[in-house]
Amino acid sequence: MAFGAFATTAAQSQAEDAPRRRSWVALVLLLPGIAYLALFFLVPLVSLVLTSFNAPGPSGAMGDYVPGFEWSNYVTVVSMYGEHIIRSFLYALLATAFALLFSYPLAYLLGVRLRRFPLVQALGVTLVIAPFFISFLLRTLAWKAILSDEGPVSTALHALSLLGSDDHITGTPFSVVFGLTYNFIPFMTLPIYTSLERLDLRYVEAGGDLYAGPVQTFLRVTLPLSLPGVVSGSLLTFIPAAGDYVNASSTFLGGTGTQMVGNVIEANFLSLQNYPAAAAMSIILMAIILVLVGVYVARSGTKDLV
Amino acid sequence: MSAVGRFLGRFALPVYGVLAFVFLLIPIAYTIVFSFNQVRRTNIAWRGFTLDNWTNVCDDPTVCQSFANSIVVGVVATVLATALGTAIAIALVRFRFRFRSGTTLLLFLPMASPEVVLGAGLAAEFLTAGVPKGIGTVILAHTMFCISFVVTTVRARVAGLDPALEEAGRDLYASPGQVWWRITFPLLLPGIVAAALLSFALSFDDFIITNFNSGSFMTFPKYIYIASARGIPPQANVIASAVFFIALIVVVVSQLTTAARRKRLARG
Numbered sequence: 120m121a122f123g124a125f126a127t128t129a130a131q132s133q134a135e136d137a138p139r140r141r142s143w144v145a146l147v148l149l150l151p152g153i154a155y156l157a158l159f160f161l162v163p164l165v166s167l168v169l170t171s172f173n174a175p176g177p178s179g180a181m182g183d184y185v186p187g188f189e190w191s192n193y194v195t196v197v198s199m200y201g202e203h204i205i206r207s208f209l210y211a212l213l214a215t216a217f218a219l220l221f222s223y224p225l226a227y228l229l230g231v232r233l234r235r236f237p238l239v240q241a242l243g244v245t246l247v248i249a250p251f252f253i254s255f256l257l258r259t260l261a262w263k264a265i266l267s268d269e270g271p272v273s274t275a276l277h278a279l280s281l282l283g284s285d286d287h288i289t290g291t292p293f294s295v296v297f298g299l300t301y302n303f304i305p306f307m308t309l310p311i312y313t314s315l316e317r318l319d320l321r322y323v324e325a326g327g328d329l330y331a332g333p334v335q336t337f338l339r340v341t342l343p344l345s346l347p348g349v350v351s352g353s354l355l356t357f358i359p360a361a362g363d364y365v366n367a368s369s370t371f372l373g374g375t376g377t378q379m380v381g382n383v384i385e386a387n388f389l390s391l392q393n394y395p396a397a398a399a400m401s402i403i404l405m406a407i408i409l410v411l412v413g414v415y416v417a418r419s420g421t422k423d424l425v
Numbered sequence: 426m427s428a429v430g431r432f433l434g435r436f437a438l439p440v441y442g443v444l445a446f447v448f449l450l451i452p453i454a455y456t457i458v459f460s461f462n463q464v465r466r467t468n469i470a471w472r473g474f475t476l477d478n479w480t481n482v483c484d485d486p487t488v489c490q491s492f493a494n495s496i497v498v499g500v501v502a503t504v505l506a507t508a509l510g511t512a513i514a515i516a517l518v519r520f521r522f523r524f525r526s527g528t529t530l531l532l533f534l535p536m537a538s539p540e541v542v543l544g545a546g547l548a549a550e551f552l553t554a555g556v557p558k559g560i561g562t563v564i565l566a567h568t569m570f571c572i573s574f575v576v577t578t579v580r581a582r583v584a585g586l587d588p589a590l591e592e593a594g595r596d597l598y599a600s601p602g603q604v605w606w607r608i609t610f611p612l613l614l615p616g617i618v619a620a621a622l623l624s625f626a627l628s629f630d631d632f633i634i635t636n637f638n639s640g641s642f643m644t645f646p647k648y649i650y651i652a653s654a655r656g657i658p659p660q661a662n663v664i665a666s667a668v669f670f671i672a673l674i675v676v677v678v679s680q681l682t683t684a685a686r687r688k689r690l691a692r693g
Contacts, residue, residue, distance in 0.1 A: 145520035152509035152572055153528060159569040160535050163546030170549045221445065228442040241680050245673070246446050252672035253453050254665045255630050256649040260657060261452035261459075264469055304449065354537070362539025365632065370653045381541045381633075388545055388637065394552065401545045408539060 164405075171398035182392030192395045193403070200383050200400060207379040208407065210292070211361035214299035215307075218356050219349065221300070222308040226348070227341075229308075230315030247308050250301075259298055259371050263289055266297075266372075290374030298366035306355035314348030315341075350419045358408055380404050453669065460662035467656040478659040488660040491648035495629055498560065498644060502567035503624040509568070510575025511617055517576070518583040532573045543570060544637030551638065558640030566638045567631060571624040578623060582616025622675065629668075 174187030197204070225247070233240040250258060266272050266288040276282035288294055318341065326336035364381025367373035373382075380400055388397035460479065463472040483489040517528065535543065547566050551558060590612070594604040632646035639647060649661055 142520060142522060145516045145522050148512040148516035148520075149522070149528065152513040152576075153531065155509055156531055156535070156569065156572060159547060159550075159565055160531070160543070163543070163550040166550040166553055167542070167546045170553070224438060224441055225445045228438050232438060237684075241684075243442070243446070245676055245680070246449065248676070249453060249669075249673065250449055251626065251630070252669045252676075253456055254646060254649060254668075256632060256646050256653070257456050257657070257661065257665050258452040260649070260653055261455040265451065265455060267469075269469070301449075301452075358537060358539055362541040363633075364541060365650070370650075381539075384541050384545055385636070388548060394549065397545055398549055401542045404539060405542045408537075412537065 167398045167401050170394050171402050173395040173398075182394070184394055189395065192399045196383075196396050196399045196403070199396075200380070203378055203380050203383050204403065204407070206377070207361050207381070207404070208411075210296050210299060210367070210377075210379060211357050213296045214303060214360045215353050215357045217296070217300040218304050218307040219353065221304055222311055222352065223349075226308050226311035226315055226345075230312045231318065231320070234316070244309075244312065247305050247312070250305060255302060256365060256371075259302065259366060262294075262298055262301065263372055266294055289372055290369065290377070292377055294372040295367045295377045295379075298372040299360045299363060302363075302366065303356040303360055306359070307352040310351040310355065311345060311348040314345040318344050346419060350416065353415070354412060358412070361408060362404060456662050457666045457669070460659055460666045462659055464659050468659045468662070469656070478663050482660050482663050485658045485660045487643065487648060488645075488658060488664060491643040491645045492664050494560070494643060495645040498563050498567060499625045499628040501564050502571055502628045503621050505564070505568040506571035506575050506624045507617060507621045510572045510620065511579050511613070513572070514576045514579035514583050517580060532576050535570055536573045536577075540570075540631075540633040541637075544634040547634070548637040558638055559642045562638045562640075563635055563642060563644065566634050567628040570631075570634060571627055574623050574627060575620040578620035579613065579616045582613055586612055626672070 169186065170184075171192055172186075172188050172190070173184040173192075174189045176183030176185045229240055229243045229247070233243060264270055268287055268289075273282060273288055276288075277284065282288070322340050322344065323336055326340045331339065361379075362381050364379055364385050365371055367377045367379040367382055369375060369377075373379075380403075384397045384400045384404075387393040387400065459468055459471075461474050461476065462468055462478070463475045464478070465472065513528075513532070516522070517525070544566070547562070547569070548558075550556075551562055556562060586609070591604050591608055594608045599607065630646060631644075632650060635644050635647055636650065643651075645661075645664065649657060652658065652661065
């Protein structure tokens with residue numbers, strides 16, 4: 120999806136022949152958009168870095184901070200919220216793994232098995248993206264109602280004595296990871312589907328002709344060829360899941376013990392007005408994500424992502 | 426392989442697919458069904474079928490107002506992002522310039538950043554610059570995260586455009602303006618429309634970035650977030666269900682027209 124589109128070789132070769140003398144036209148086309156992104160994407164990042172070093176203002180009032188060079192802000196937030204950082208990445212990792220397990224067979228069904236039925240295939244893809252058409256927050260609240268103590272799932276599990284009378288489903292790490300998984304499944308399924316849909320089935324046949332069993336053919340032919348989809352799907356799931364704070368919020372699927380980095384940033388920025396702490400947490404989140412994504416992309420060997 | 430094994434191999438995947446789709450659609454069905462619920466104080470337990478919520482959508486004025494606000498923000502941000510993004514997409518494909526890889530990276534990074542960082546960053550910037558939060562800051566923020574998606578969508582279309590068509594126009598003494606409006610723009614239009622729809626959808630459903638930059642300005646997702654603490658009125662379900670059906674119709678119609686065009690091209 121979005122990530123794969125950055126690897127256009129046709130675009131590059133066309134640009135080689137493009138006339139150079141009209142470069143002022145290129146400037147006119149590029150300048151407004153690039154200036155916009157510089158002003159509202161790059162400057163905010165710089166602004167976050169500066170804010171993260173701010174010191175409390177002389178008045179000592181809530182939300183009053185002056186420019187400073189307080190490295191200790193980072194030490195403070197890591198010692199205060201270290202647990203939240205670990206929890207965020209753990210939840211995001213689990214959600215990514217579950218979404219992958221859920222999505223791969225579905226994407227295989229849509230992209231390979233249903234190829235002979237284009238209408239059914241189109242219907243299936245529409246159903247995968249259907250959750251996008253209904254508000255993200257309402258979807259999550261619907262799960263909260265279904266999994267709540269009065270909901271059908273808890274009632275059934277209580278009746279079967281699989282859930283103790285004091286146990287709940289909502290407000291636990293399970294329901295948060297469940298919500299994250301559900302909400303990001305389409306981001307995982309679509310890129311894998313795109314890879315599998317382009318897969319040349321003659322390679323799979325060749326595997327069979329060379330006496331490979333179905334399992335071996337899958338592991339040595341199909342899976343490696345669909346890897347670019349798996350990589351972009353994982354990134355499209357992991358990054359937003361690590362920064363999410365809706366699922367983990369206690370009015371949604373979370374509780375007091377499930378707060379993630381996003382909840383910490385929200386609380387510090389919007390309620391406590393502790394802007395340096397919120398900014399430092401944002402920088403830490405962004406830095407860890409960039410490192411993890413860099414390592415993951417390098418190890419999976421798909422260079423054509425950016 | 427045993428008969429049971431063969432049966433499983435053949436039908437396990439389709440059965441899984443059906444179950445997976447049911448799972449994906451459960452919360453959607455729930456939201457739609459509860460838009461027809463008779464509500465007393467909360468909309469949690471089922472009390473019976475009614476059409477009242479649909480006929481009196483604006484009984485809760487904040488629901489309707491926040492919905493209208495979301496539409497305005499979505500339309501303005503979509504127009505801005507589509508214009509800025511389309512220009513960048515054309516420049517990236519058609520021109521050779523310095524800082525090309527830098528530009529590509531600048532377009533990629535907003536898509537790879539968690540929303541909470543984008544939202545907090547903008548809020549920190551507005552705070553430092555002393556800009557009051559409101560509809561203006563929300564539109565500025567939404568335009569920002571939509572641009573990259575527009576570029577990605579339109580760029581593929583520009584790359585697939587045959588330059589010979591524009592050359593033919595120039596050979597026939599068309600002015601640059603005529604070439605753009607009569608040849609290039611109509612050919613790019615499907616890509617531009619797709620990009621605009623994507624932008625609108627992203628803007629309409631955005632909560633995290635909006636929450637950091639809206640102040641007291643209310644969008645539809647923000648309304649739901651705030652109302653979730655005391656219970657969502659069924660009117661919110663009505664609006665979400667209506668939006669769901671409209672989006673579904675748009676997608677189905679666009680898929681059918683694409684299929685029809687492909688068939689026509691294959692025949693011609």
